[in-house]
Amino acid sequence: MNLSDFSRHYNCTDIEKSRYSEFAEVGEVALNRSVQMQSLINQYAGATFDHGLFRIHNQGSFYRWTKLAFEYFKKFDGFALVFGFDWMGRQFALNEPENSNVILMLDPATAEAFELEASLEEFFNTDLVEGKEDFLEATKFQTINKRAKTDLPFDHCVGFIKPLFLGGKDEILNLEDSDMEVYWELNRQIYFKTKNLPPGTSVNLSIDP
Numbered sequence: 241m242n243l244s245d246f247s248r249h250y251n252c253t254d255i256e257k258s259r260y261s262e263f264a265e266v267g268e269v270a271l272n273r274s275v276q277m278q279s280l281i282n283q284y285a286g287a288t289f290d291h292g293l294f295r296i297h298n299q300g301s302f303y304r305w306t307k308l309a310f311e312y313f314k315k316f317d318g319f320a321l322v323f324g325f326d327w328m329g330r331q332f333a334l335n336e337p338e339n340s341n342v343i344l345m346l347d348p349a350t351a352e353a354f355e356l357e358a359s360l361e362e363f364f365n366t367d368l369v370e371g372k373e374d375f376l377e378a379t380k381f382q383t384i385n386k387r388a389k390t391d392l393p394f395d396h397c398v399g400f401i402k403p404l405f406l407g408g409k410d411e412i413l414n415l416e417d418s419d420m421e422v423y424w425e426l427n428r429q430i431y432f433k434t435k436n437l438p439p440g441t442s443v444n445l446s447i448d449p
Contacts, residue, residue, distance in 0.1 A: 241276070241280045241360065242365075245364075245365035245366070246365050247371055249368075249369045250290055250293070251289060251290055252289055253290060253292075254287075254288040254291075255286045256298060256301075257285070257286050257287035257396040258392050259286075259298070260298065260300030260304050260387065261300050262299070262300065263303040263304045264299040266303055266361065267298075267299040267300050267301075268299050270306070271299065271302070273321065274334060275335060276334060276359065276360045276404065277321050277334055280360055281296065281297060281298070281302055282445065285299055286394070287347070290378070290390070291385055291391045292385065292391050292392040293326065293327055293372075293376055293381050294324060294325075294327075294376060295394065296324045297322060297323055301394070302321070302322060303356055305322045305331055306320075306321050306333070308424060309346050311321050311428065311433075312427075312428040313353050313425065316353065320333040320335040321333055321334050322346075323360070326376055326397075327376070327381045327385075327392065327398050328377075328397055328398055329348055329423055330345055330346060330347045330348070330398030330416070331345075332346070332363075332445065333346060335355070341358060341359045341360075342355050342357055342358075343358050343363045343367075348427040348428065349399070349400055349403070349404050351427070351431045351435070368370060373415075377430065384398055388417065392417065395420050396418060396420055398416070398418065399415065399416065399418035401414050401416050402414055403430050404425065405430045405431055405434055406434075412443070
């Protein structure tokens with residue numbers, strides 16, 4: 241896996257080996273499903289770029305998040321493998337039905353799955369390089385990260401305080417440091433409890449433990 245163009249535009253600022261280590265052994269086995277995934281994670285496992293702007297999963301977190309992401313985005317369960325995530329907690333996955341390369345961006349805040357035809361190398365070396373600002377909102381992240389004074393932990397993201405499903409605004413004042421698993425589960429439950437309600441319906445939610 242050659243990420244030379246990506247590496248010229250992104251700095252590796254940390255490597256996380258310990259978090260999700262309990263899933264590392266089974267994750268190694270699961271990686272045999274994809275040569276691309278195996279090459280990427282074996283070389284860049286747990287790498288954090290630009291203080292948390294984008295991260296590549298380690299062997300354990302790859303396995304854990306492949307399970308978690310497709311409890312929410314059920315359509316892709318069994319077809320895709322999660323390889324990385326950005327500061328907003330959006331998970332990125334390689335979908336390989338019938339040997340075609342499709343990159344998925346799974347957004348817990350909107351329940352949307354965006355698809356991009358690309359190999360992993362093309363995604364990193366072209367799409368992330370050209371889309372560092374428009375795609376990842378690098379300037380917004382830098383502003384938030386400077387205010388926080390410490391980098392996000394590997395298992396955290398910056399999430400919406402008031403969920404977008406409940407009328408929250410996509411603005412800096414509505415963002416906070418969140419445990420990523422809790423954030424995903426909260427948004428998943430809210431989405432499935434409210435997705436069929438008419439617009440403007442008053443909602444009183446009780447989130448399952």
